[in-house]
Amino acid sequence: MRVVVTGGSGFIGSHVAEEFVRRGRDVAILDVRPPPDIGPAVSQCRFVPADLTDLDSMTLALAGADVVCHLAGVGDVYLAAREPYTAAHRNATGTAHVLEAALRANVKKVVYASTWEVYGEPHYQPLDERHPCNPDHPYNITKYAGELLALSYDRLKDLPVLALRLGTAFGPRMRPNSVFSLFIGRASRGEPITIQGTGEQARQFTHARDIARAFAIAAESNLRCEVFNIVSDEATSVRRLAELVSSRFPTAIDYAPSRAGEIQSARVSARKASQLLRWEARVSFEEGLNELLDAAVWAPVAG
Amino acid sequence: MRVVVTGGSGFIGSHVAEEFVRRGRDVAILDVRPPPDIGPAVSQCRFVPADLTDLDSMTLALAGADVVCHLAGVGDVYLAAREPYTAAHRNATGTAHVLEAALRANVKKVVYASTWEVYGEPHYQPLDERHPCNPDHPYNITKYAGELLALSYDRLKDLPVLALRLGTAFGPRMRPNSVFSLFIGRASRGEPITIQGTGEQARQFTHARDIARAFAIAAESNLRCEVFNIVSDEATSVRRLAELVSSRFPTAIDYAPSRAGEIQSARVSARKASQLLRWEARVSFEEGLNELLDAAVWAPVAG
Numbered sequence: 001m002r003v004v005v006t007g008g009s010g011f012i013g014s015h016v017a018e019e020f021v022r023r024g025r026d027v028a029i030l031d032v033r034p035p036p037d038i039g040p041a042v043s044q045c046r047f048v049p050a051d052l053t054d055l056d057s058m059t060l061a062l063a064g065a066d067v068v069c070h071l072a073g074v075g076d077v078y079l080a081a082r083e084p085y086t087a088a089h090r091n092a093t094g095t096a097h098v099l100e101a102a103l104r105a106n107v108k109k110v111v112y113a114s115t116w117e118v119y120g121e122p123h124y125q126p127l128d129e130r131h132p133c134n135p136d137h138p139y140n141i142t143k144y145a146g147e148l149l150a151l152s153y154d155r156l157k158d159l160p161v162l163a164l165r166l167g168t169a170f171g172p173r174m175r176p177n178s179v180f181s182l183f184i185g186r187a188s189r190g191e192p193i194t195i196q197g198t199g200e201q202a203r204q205f206t207h208a209r210d211i212a213r214a215f216a217i218a219a220e221s222n223l224r225c226e227v228f229n230i231v232s233d234e235a236t237s238v239r240r241l242a243e244l245v246s247s248r249f250p251t252a253i254d255y256a257p258s259r260a261g262e263i264q265s266a267r268v269s270a271r272k273a274s275q276l277l278r279w280e281a282r283v284s285f286e287e288g289l290n291e292l293l294d295a296a297v298w299a300p301v302a303g
Numbered sequence: 304m305r306v307v308v309t310g311g312s313g314f315i316g317s318h319v320a321e322e323f324v325r326r327g328r329d330v331a332i333l334d335v336r337p338p339p340d341i342g343p344a345v346s347q348c349r350f351v352p353a354d355l356t357d358l359d360s361m362t363l364a365l366a367g368a369d370v371v372c373h374l375a376g377v378g379d380v381y382l383a384a385r386e387p388y389t390a391a392h393r394n395a396t397g398t399a400h401v402l403e404a405a406l407r408a409n410v411k412k413v414v415y416a417s418t419w420e421v422y423g424e425p426h427y428q429p430l431d432e433r434h435p436c437n438p439d440h441p442y443n444i445t446k447y448a449g450e451l452l453a454l455s456y457d458r459l460k461d462l463p464v465l466a467l468r469l470g471t472a473f474g475p476r477m478r479p480n481s482v483f484s485l486f487i488g489r490a491s492r493g494e495p496i497t498i499q500g501t502g503e504q505a506r507q508f509t510h511a512r513d514i515a516r517a518f519a520i521a522a523e524s525n526l527r528c529e530v531f532n533i534v535s536d537e538a539t540s541v542r543r544l545a546e547l548v549s550s551r552f553p554t555a556i557d558y559a560p561s562r563a564g565e566i567q568s569a570r571v572s573a574r575k576a577s578q579l580l581r582w583e584a585r586v587s588f589e590e591g592l593n594e595l596l597d598a599a600v601w602a603p604v605a606g
Contacts, residue, residue, distance in 0.1 A: 055388055083457065084452055085358055085399035092395040092448055096388035096441075132435035138399075138455055145395055145448035149387055152441055156384065 002026045003219065004065040006098060007072030008045065008050060009035040011164070011173050012113065012208050016069050017045050019212035020219075024150035030061050031072065052094035058101035067219040068094065068102050073146070076175060077139040078259075081117060088145075090297045093130040095146030097162075099148040099153040111218045112163040116204075116231055116268045125267035129227045151225060152256055160224035164214055167231030167268065170288055171208030174296065180292060183242055187249035188296045197258030199239030206232040207283035214279045221277060228273040232281035233258070237266065241289070248293045305329045308520065309355060311348065314476050315416065315469070315511050319372050320348050322515035323522075333364050339476065347534040355397035361404035368408055370522040373401050374416040376449070379478060379560075380442040386439035387569045391448075401554045402456045402464075404552045411549040411600075414521045415466040417450040417533055418443055419571045432468070454528060455566030463527035467517055470534030470571065472590055474511030475598065483595060486545055490552035491599045496527030500561030502542030509535040510586035517582045524580060528550065531576040535584035538570065544592070574586060601605035 003020045007013035018041040020027045028046040029035050035042050049062035052072050062068060073091040074080050080087035095112070102105030102110050119127045120134030123184040135141045147163045154161040174181050183193045242253045273279040306323045308314035311332030330340050331349040338345050351573045353364035355375045365371060376394040377383050382532040383390035396413070405413050416445050422430045423437030438444045450466045459465040484497045517533040545556045576582040 045410060083403075084455065085396060085403050088396040088399040088448070088452060089392075092445070093388060093391040097393040097504075098388075100388050132437075134435075135451060136455060136458065138459075141448060141451040141455060143396070145391070145444060148438060148444040148447075149391060149441060152387065152439060152444060155439065259580075 001066050001219075003030045003067045003069065004062060004199060005031055005069045005071065006030045007070070009033050009205060010071065010075065011175060012169050012211055013071040014042055014173055015171065015208040016071060016210040017042055018217045021045060023216055028065070035083045039172065041295045049167045052097055053089055055097045055100060058300070059091060059104055062101040062105040062107065063097050064097050065102070065105055065107050065299075067111070068098065068107050069099050069111045069113070069215045069219065072098070072159045074142070076138065077137065078177060080139035080142065085107050087138045091142035092145040092149070096149050099150055099159065103157055103159045108160060109219055109224070110150060110153075110159060111215050112147060112150040112161060114142050114163045114167050114227070116167050116229060118144040118147065118165060119266065121267065127229070128269045129229060129272055140266070147227070151227070156227040162218045162221070162223060163227045164209055164218060164230045167206035170205045170292070171213055172292065179238060179241065183245045184249070184292060184296045185290045187245045187251045188251070190251060192254055193242050193274040194244060194251035194256050195238055195242055196256050199242065199255070200237055200265070202230045202235040202237045204233065204235050204268055205285055205288070206230065206281055207288045210281040210283050214273065214277070217277050217279050223276060226276070228277060229268050229270045230273055230279065231268040232285070233270065234281070234285050236276035236285050237275065240284045244286075244289055245293070246265040249296075267303060304369045304370065304522075305367060306370045307331045307333055307365060308372045309333045310373070312336050313374065313378065314478060315472050315514055316374040317341060317345055317476055318515040319374060319476065319518045320345055322512070322519050324348060326519055328352040331368070332429040341476070354390055355400055356404060358400045361400045361411060362407055365404040365408040365410065368405070368410050370412045370414070371401065371405050371410050372414045372416070372518045372522065373398065375401070375447070377442070379480065380440065381480060382447065383442035384440065387445075388444040390441045394445035395448040395452070399452050400452055402462065406456060406460055406462045411463060412522055412527070413453060413456075413462060413464045414518050415450060415464060415598070417466045418446050418472050418531060419467045419468050421447040421450065421468060422569065424552045425569045429570035430532070431572045432532060432575055454530070457528040465521045465524070465526060466530045467521060467533045468530060469514055470509035471506040472511050472514055472572070472580070473508045473595070476596070482541060482544065486548045487552070487595060487599045488544065490548045490554045494553035495557055496545050496549060497557050498541055498545055498558050499559050502545060502558070503540055503568070505538040507534045507536065507571055508535065508588055508591070509563070509584055510591045513584040513586050517580070518577065520580050520582050525573050526579060529579070531575045531580060532571050533576055533582065534571040534573045535588070536573065537584070537588050539588050547589075547592055548596070552599075
């Protein structure tokens with residue numbers, strides 16, 4: 001099975017690439033920048049420089065692929081807020097290019113990285129996959145457009161697609177502007193941690209290795225034209241995260257106004273993924289956080 | 304009031320430009336091609352060549368505008384089905400460029416041309432604006448992405464926006480591949496008319512002049528961050544259309560399989576527009592159709 005991971009040089013994408021290497025697959029990383037130097041698994045991947053905003057580039061790059069895991073795009077919600085047009089260009093148009101290229105290459109399965117944030121304001125909780133989607137921020141709007149386009153390629157053009165609505169991911173190689181990187185970076189340097197808003201907003205933080213396993217299961221599954229929440233059951237507040245970080249690296253916690261467009265808490269159910277894909281999160285929040293804190297002891301986070 | 308109509312050289316856009324000229328506004332048509340030569344109203348508009356896929360081009364073109372009516376993009380559902388990436392590029396990314404350019408130009412109101420097709424499969428009827436949106440075709444998916452981005456510019460960046468979910472438009476200057484143009488063209492040449500599917504699929508055909516009036520009302524209204532169905536109450540089946548055409552230009556009617564992704568019938572309510580905008584369709588289906596048939600007597604439609 002020849003697996004292409006778009007965005008494989010990024011945070012979640014590099015975990016997905018590693019997971020397929022571990023399973024003995026032939027993996028190519030498609031990205032605009034080369035993958036990080038993170039050890040033997042990713043060094044076994046071929047790196048194919050390709051830009052998803054260019055259809056010809058994607059068409060060439062996907063020739064011969066069996067499975068495409070599509071994670072490239074704007075994953076930074078703050079960049080999406082500042083430049084909605086960049087988010088639209090990469091997440092909507094870019095995804096359409098990947099889908100078209102996959103169709104031309106007779107790819108057998110596309111697994112699309114969507115987000116739990118597509119639901120918007122909850123009408124009921126926990127949010128399951130039948131809940132209406134009312135995305136309200138350029139990040140989740142453009143990710144949702146990509147998801148809808150992916151499912152339309154399955155229905156109208158017979159390209160098998162699964163879409164995974166990912167929980168807020170955490171783990172090694174997180175972005176430097178993630179709340180984890182900011183808190184751990186500042187606390188490890190003895191600087192105070194700032195919580196935006198009350199800190200009561202909770203997230204079902206889902207470990208990148210668990211997410212990567214969901215991509216592998218989805219790629220190998222016979223299901224298609226389906227959407228799955230891929231979200232850990234365990235909810236943790238931002239305040240609790242700050243407390244755990246400051247219990248390892250003692251520092252002050254202060255508060256600032258919440259950012260515009262901040263996504264509020266909502267419970268998300270991964271029951272469908274458990275039932276149909278036999279996927280469940282395995283890495284607990286504490287285990288995943290301790291791994292990040294341990295790494296910061298040896299190599300303080302810049303920022 | 305300086306009004307910019309993107310896509311003003313197109314079918315609905317040219318009616319919108321005419322409506323604003325009739326109201327004494329200073330109108331600029333922004334399009335990649337010049338407006339059609341259709342008489343005094345449109346000849347009073349300035350034509351500004353601009354490509355909505357280029358943010359710099361849009362930023363220059365919108366300087367000094369008070370109102371932007373945004374109709375440019377892929378309006379042809381068959382083109383969108385063949386090239387979803389083109390639809391995404393123009394309808395999602397292109398709309399984001401228009402919004403960003405409008406924000407930079409301190410535009411006071413953007414009126415966005417959305418479509419009743421964003422609703423997808425009806426859960427109840429008639430469809431009102433609170434019905435969930437489940438767009439299922441590259442055309443309505445990308446139009447919906449543009450709508451959501453427009454509303455997010457209102458909420459997050461304080462750019463006043465109204466979105467009009469337009470009914471299936473008809474009237475002078477329709478596209479040559481519209482069902483009206485095809486039927487009238489063939490019948491006026493004595494060729495048989497082919498109905499795709501059963502012909503029972505009904506549409507609330509809404510006249511382009513009525514739609515143009517809705518844009519003018521929306522531009523002048525103090526409302527913002529709202530969505531309105533702009534749809535005639537009168538539903539007409541495709542079979543009925545074929546019968547009316549063949550009663551003027553006698554010809555045979557035959558049947559072919561329906562096209563993939565064909566949108567099924569659904570009743571749409573324009574009650575909110577009637578209540579809050581005082582908009583109602585005024586041109587009856589028969590009146591609008593007769594105007595098209597009369598024109599075809601004198602100038603048979605090519606095709």
